[in-house]
Amino acid sequence: MGQSSALTHSIYMTSILSFSPELYFAFFLIFLRVSGIFVTAPVLSSENVPRALRVYMSILCAFIVLSIIPVPKFPLNATVADYFLLGIKELMVGLLLGVIPRIMFAAVNFAGTIIGFQMGLSIANVVDPQTDLQVSIIASFESILATLLFVVLDGHHVFFEALLVSYQKIPIQGFLFSAGKIEFLLRIMGDLVIIGVKLGSPIIISMLLANVIMGFMARSIPQMNVFIVGFPFTIGLGLILIIIGIPHMVDALTKIYGTFGRQTLQMLDLMAR
Numbered sequence: 001m002g003q004s005s006a007l008t009h010s011i012y013m014t015s016i017l018s019f020s021p022e023l024y025f026a027f028f029l030i031f032l033r034v035s036g037i038f039v040t041a042p043v044l045s046s047e048n049v050p051r052a053l054r055v056y057m058s059i060l061c062a063f064i065v066l067s068i069i070p071v072p073k074f075p076l077n078a079t080v081a082d083y084f085l086l087g088i089k090e091l092m093v094g095l096l097l098g099v100i101p102r103i104m105f106a107a108v109n110f111a112g113t114i115i116g117f118q119m120g121l122s123i124a125n126v127v128d129p130q131t132d133l134q135v136s137i138i139a140s141f142e143s144i145l146a147t148l149l150f151v152v153l154d155g156h157h158v159f160f161e162a163l164l165v166s167y168q169k170i171p172i173q174g175f176l177f178s179a180g181k182i183e184f185l186l187r188i189m190g191d192l193v194i195i196g197v198k199l200g201s202p203i204i205i206s207m208l209l210a211n212v213i214m215g216f217m218a219r220s221i222p223q224m225n226v227f228i229v230g231f232p233f234t235i236g237l238g239l240i241l242i243i244i245g246i247p248h249m250v251d252a253l254t255k256i257y258g259t260f261g262r263q264t265l266q267m268l269d270l271m272a273r
Contacts, residue, residue, distance in 0.1 A: 025083075026071045029090045029172050031062040034163065036094020041159050042105045043147060045098065061163070069167045089175040093271060096181070097162050100188060100263050101155070104256055107192045108146045111200035112139030118207035119238035120231050138242070142249070149253050155260065162264045169268045181270050188263070199252055203241045210237055 035058040038044050044054070116136030135143070150156065197204075214230045 022074050023066075023071055025074055026172065027062060027066050029087065030065050030069075031058060032087055032090040033094040033166070034058045034061045034065065036091050036096075037098045037159050037163060039098070040095050040102050041098030041156075042101050043150060043156050044159060045102075061160070065163065065167065068164070069171075072172050086173060090172065093166060093170060093175050094163075096185075096267055096271065097166065097264065098159065099185065100267060101150075101158075101260055103188050103192050104195065104260070105143065105146060107195035107256075108142050108199060108253070109135060109139045110192065110196035112136060112142035114196070115139075115142075115200050115203050115207070115238065115242070118204055118211075119235050121235065121238075138238075141242075145246070145249065146253055149250060150257060153254065153257055155257050158260050158264065162261075162268070165265070166268055166271075170271050175271055181267075184267065184270055195256065199249065202245060202248075203238060206241055207234060207238060210234055 035055075038054045038058050044057075113136045116138035119138065121137055210233065211230075214233065217224060
């Protein structure tokens with residue numbers, strides 16, 4: 001058994017080192033699909049991950065995939081436009097595989113932004129480690145919490161599983177452009193707002209009621225300076241509600257992450273037809 005695997009490995013390395021246009025072009029197309037995931041997928045595409053490391057990881061994953069899938073036959077007399085279109089198709093597959101989790105993280109960021117605005121912390125912005133953009137401090141906290149939970153639940157493994165499944169459902173040259181994909185992405189984008197509002201609705205409603213109460217108090221007690229009392233009150237109440245709501249937030253995010261696999265398979269089925 002050991003001799004057989006060593007012989008197979010030797011033959012494979014010989015074929016890699018020998019010049020074969022079809023083999024090298026297949027590796028390039030696989031590299032495009034893999035690199036698309038490292039561009040859009042959360043955690044893997046984080047700005048904290050050096051770009052050189054992402055390139056090396058893409059090359060390594062492409063070599064692994066090349067050793068697993070059969071190398072298809074390519075027409076050597078095709079035009080440059082045909083090769084370019086084929087590369088765009090493979091890159092699109094990789095980009096779309098990471099879009100769904102990215103949208104879910106955007107929903108968490110959206111909920112944190114609304115909560116931070118309601119608490120009066122919209123001015124206190126920090127750098128989001130995922131996107132390297134200025135976001136609300138509450139949005140950054142919830143984004144970090146979502147990222148840690150995502151890694152603890154091995155959510156990043158879904159991308160590599162989806163990559164291998166994609167070659168079963170969508171082989172090289174198998175991606176098709178259709179209106180169904182745009183409709184599916186628009187529906188997922190609509191879910192971004194719905195999920196964000198659902199995640200932040202308990203705290204948003206509580207802060208709204210708190211502001212209404214402060215308004216009534218300001219009308220009934222004119223001597224009270226609502227600005228001096230209101231800001232510490234809303235910030236303190238918001239922090240207390242966030243601490244109380246962390247277990248419920250974790251449960252909600254766990255359920256959301258459970259839908260990644262199903263929605264990714266739906267996306268792959270759409271891309272295959």
